[in-house]
Amino acid sequence: MATIKPIEGRSVHQIQSGQVIVDLISVCKELVENSIDAGATSVEVRFKNNGLDSIEVQDNGSGISPEDYETIALKHYTSKLSTYGDLCSLQTFGFRGEALSSLCALSKFHIITARASDGAKGTKLEFEQSGGLKGTSVVAAKQGTTVVVETLFHNLPVRRKELEKNVKREYNKVLELLQAYACIRTGVRFNVSNQVAKGKKIVAFSTNANPSTKDNLANVFGAKALLALIPLNLQFEMDPSHRPGATQSARNWTTQEDGSQAVKILGHISRPVVGEGRGLPDRQMFFVNSRPCHLPQVRKAFNEVYKSYNMSQSPFVFANLQLDTNAYDVNVSPDKRTIMLHDQAALLESLRDALAELFEGHDQSVPQAQLL
Numbered sequence: 554m555a556t557i558k559p560i561e562g563r564s565v566h567q568i569q570s571g572q573v574i575v576d577l578i579s580v581c582k583e584l585v586e587n588s589i590d591a592g593a594t595s596v597e598v599r600f601k602n603n604g605l606d607s608i609e610v611q612d613n614g615s616g617i618s619p620e621d622y623e624t625i626a627l628k629h630y631t632s633k634l635s636t637y638g639d640l641c642s643l644q645t646f647g648f649r650g651e652a653l654s655s656l657c658a659l660s661k662f663h664i665i666t667a668r669a670s671d672g673a674k675g676t677k678l679e680f681e682q683s684g685g686l687k688g689t690s691v692v693a694a695k696q697g698t699t700v701v702v703e704t705l706f707h708n709l710p711v712r713r714k715e716l717e718k719n720v721k722r723e724y725n726k727v728l729e730l731l732q733a734y735a736c737i738r739t740g741v742r743f744n745v746s747n748q749v750a751k752g753k754k755i756v757a758f759s760t761n762a763n764p765s766t767k768d769n770l771a772n773v774f775g776a777k778a779l780l781a782l783i784p785l786n787l788q789f790e791m792d793p794s795h796r797p798g799a800t801q802s803a804r805n806w807t808t809q810e811d812g813s814q815a816v817k818i819l820g821h822i823s824r825p826v827v828g829e830g831r832g833l834p835d836r837q838m839f840f841v842n843s844r845p846c847h848l849p850q851v852r853k854a855f856n857e858v859y860k861s862y863n864m865s866q867s868p869f870v871f872a873n874l875q876l877d878t879n880a881y882d883v884n885v886s887p888d889k890r891t892i893m894l895h896d897q898a899a900l901l902e903s904l905r906d907a908l909a910e911l912f913e914g915h916d917q918s919v920p921q922a923q924l925l
């Protein structure tokens with residue numbers, strides 16, 4: 554008798570979903586990105602019991618068309634990408650069409666959505682575990698979409714236990730990630746709240762729909778924090794094709810006529826003054842074209858150069874790398890937070906020089922109080 558046989562469809566779905574939605578952070582990340590992709594200017598995230606009971610993300614974006622109700626939570630159905638080639642020119646966060654489908658498999662899940670043309674009438678969508686549409690009903694709703702995720706991992710007992718055990722720590726990490734989105738997104742209002750005990754709702758943080766990242770940082774970290782920061786505005790040309798050992802892919806992402814690549818890094822960083830940084834949260838946020846990312850080597854370069862000017866501390870960093878979309882690959886990890894930079898070595902070298910120049914030009918002897 555043959556021993557190799559296909560895994561039953563439902564189980565495959567559950568196994569694969571567990572790779573997209575691995576924790577509280579992935580849920581919130583996927584839902585907030587969907588809201589931003591839908592053009593929202595207001596995103597509200599409501600946790601109950603740190604997310605253990607429920608996570609709700611409400612936006613005022615485009616809403617979902619009735620023609621999409623049937624397929625919206627099916628695996629690999631997306632409105633954002635249809636061929637692999639589209640990946641390079643991608644402007645949206647999402648592209649795999651896996652998040653909603655995975656949430657159906659791993660939580661009790663529903664959506665309420667309304668478009669501008671729907672008046673005050675919205676539609677509640679309920680789904681099978683497989684992602685198929687189970688039913689719709691009419692409810693009162695404003696334009697936009699609310700996604701409700703209840704009892705995450707209710708059908709994966711080991712993961713549920715793990716989540717219960719670590720929920721405080723996960724919740725704090727979620728807040729950091731949500732703060733990163735709230736700070737980088739200008740023109741979008743964020744409000745994040747948590748209801749722990751019955752009736753007690755605490756606002757974790759909020760931003761107004763500010764025109765600048767500086768105003769967003771002030772909303773999240775307090776206006777005082779800004780006094781300890783200087784603007785980060787680095788611009789340099791790098792020439793990956795002329796470096797020994799440059800890879801073919803590095804040569805392919807050159808965009809200027811002379812073969813060099815323009816890089817801009819915009820944001821805010823602690824003043825390089827000894828003792829500065831007290832009163833600032835110990836935070837470093839990196840983005841590639843406004844997408845929050847893990848960039849361990851870039852982080853290391855910032856820390857090392859900063860420390861050579863300020864012996865005592867690591868800087869507060871809020872840095873948005875503006876790169877040509879051909880210069881990196883986001884399709885590396887399921888959460889898309891790990892990014893592959895095609896010629897990281899050249900970038901790091903130019904970055905170190907540019908940072909040294911920035912700190913060099915800054916008068917390190919003047920304490921912040923005297924600058925006011």
Ligand code: ADP
Pocket residue numbers: 583587588591612614615616617625630631632633646647648649650651652653654697698
């Ligand atoms: P992806 O974001 O990769 O396309 P998702 O599973 O996250 O995949 O979402 C599937 C589709 O559902 C999206 O392509 C989008 O069309 C729609 N969608 C999801 N969330 C929202 C939202 N908040 N507002 C409007 N449409 C949404």
Ligand code: MG
Pocket residue numbers: 583586587646647648650652
């Ligand atoms: Mg998505």
